[in-house]
Amino acid sequence: MEEASVTGELLEQEAPSSTSGVDWSQLPADLLVCIFGVLEVPDVFSSGVVCRAWHANFLKARRLGICSSNPGPCLVFSSGDRDPSVATLHSLTTGKNYYVTMPDPPFRTRYIVGSSHGWLITADERSNLLLVNPATQAQIPMPPPETIANVRIRCNGEGVPHGYDLFKLDMSSRDFDTETEPDDLSWEEGRFYFYTRVVLSADPSSGNCTVMILHLLRNLLFFARVGDTHWTWINVNELCWNYHDVLYNDDDRLFYAIRGNGDVHAINTNGPSPILRVVLDAKSSLVDCAKYIVLSELGDLLQVWRYHHYVNNNKERRTSELVVYKVDLVEHKLVELKDFEGHALFIGFNSSFFLREEDFPMLTPNSVYCTDDTVTYICHSRFGFREVSAFHLEDSSFTDLLPIGSRLNWPPPVWFRPSFSKGPL
Template sequence: MIVSLPQPPCTGSPRISSTTLCSLDPTLRSCFIAGSSHGWLVIADERSNLLLVNPITRAQIVLPPAVTIKNVQGCYTAEGVLDSYTLLDLDLDLETQGCNLQACTCDLSLEEGRFFFYWRVAMSADPSSGNCIVMILHMPEKHISFTRVGDTQWTWINVHPDCFDYCDVFYNDSDGLFYAMRRSGEVHTIDVNGPYPVVKVILNPMTRSRDSSRYIVQAPWGAILQVWRNDQPIRRGEYRSDCQA
């Protein structure tokens, strides 16, 4: 579809006479969009597996299956066909480093998993570059796992006792690190460039309040900002949002 645009109001700006709007592949329209970066969409398909999709070129890159996430367990039929998922809590004891099978679990169909697995997604580069790392915050306790494009499984990051309860994550091109923020306002850098992930605390917890929706972003001038959004009920069924940076 070609759409004519009006003359830009800024003096000296080149005139943009048209643009192209690309529709998503019909086979992907029922998928769940978990995130986007570098012009690519991160999509969870009907079996709850993630794939990267370029909506312009329609190129697709398949990421490791959901069953390779540490706390996602596949349930199979007698014939060995994947039939459903069980979502487990993770035990962050650095000695056991495993799943807590005694904790409350959630049984999900193949299609339901995508709505319960993924909280945030960040990418280090254009996936077509061949050097892209994809990092996810996954539920229920918002742990972090990552994979490199071309890998066959997700790697759970559990090298620090506080590697959970994250609310947002982004990649910083200037230093090659991921920055992740916890609900407490605590900020971690995550280095996955070496043989083992390295997590460092660069900002201590700021508050115990859990009423805000919180995000971490990098400003155009390089500063790293926290954005807190507070929803305040006015009357039943009506809300006001206040954003603070």
């Protein structure tokens, strides 16, 4: 991999006192590497561009893998007062904004559809899926949309490509629904249908990463490994639809997916063909809220049920309630959970994660930190209100996290934990 160039700028950084005669670029290399190892990742962004000497030692710290292994949570979005190529990272740890210049295409033209392992998962204006690491500037393209089973490039009367045809798939026949006309999507519209959720099994730079996408219509699942040329449809049986969320469990190397009725499926993509096992049969057909599947710090499967309502003359979509359940795999039932034992949960487009209040005192334990992730609302209200809030399980109250929340329009904000890939650059 070519050596990555990292740029960053810290907002509201306090100016150091005058130190005339001191050449900070001459600090010993070993000392700089040790300093980088204890800084919060956003601060490393800024420190790594002070001068050539600091940047060289920043790269050395990355190669050694000693940068923070437990970075604080950031909210990633595009600031209207910055260049379109710049991503803003709002750190909950410091309460400050950090700015990182991203590789092309410009960050503001992208749609953020996920974050995992220190990477942002984005879709460009032609609906191509691009994995990008803000810390290293590495970028990895995934197979093009037209390699998804029910997607075809649409041409006009003169044979010029100008968008996509999206066909419905019939689960009983595992084939196209030939009786229904396909949806006509522009190049840019496709991304709202192709990627309602995207999950990574590992750091994409590791050479062994599987990417799972949750795809309209009918909320189907497809996967591809980094380096593949096409997407593979998971169509093991007639139940493989109406999925709401997916996670990857590194312990057993399986994906776990939750359906709209609460069913949980374990999916093995490690062999020549995907294998599916029903972990929880909810024995219900009710779909009345958005559902997430989460892995607790102790390895338990959790379900989060998120209810929404509209306010301000139906212009703003907000979370009205969140209910968390532990999946009892012995009794095959759900048990409501009110205590995260000192942890806070982060949900949205990101792969859900827990953080300990002991490590990050600014967090409120037993709370769910959430952002907008309803694709239909975002698609039809791209420059409307964006929710960034914390829901407190103990008293079912909400806290608006950022006064700037209403201005986080496009791309939609997502929770993000920065990471520096270990290994050669």
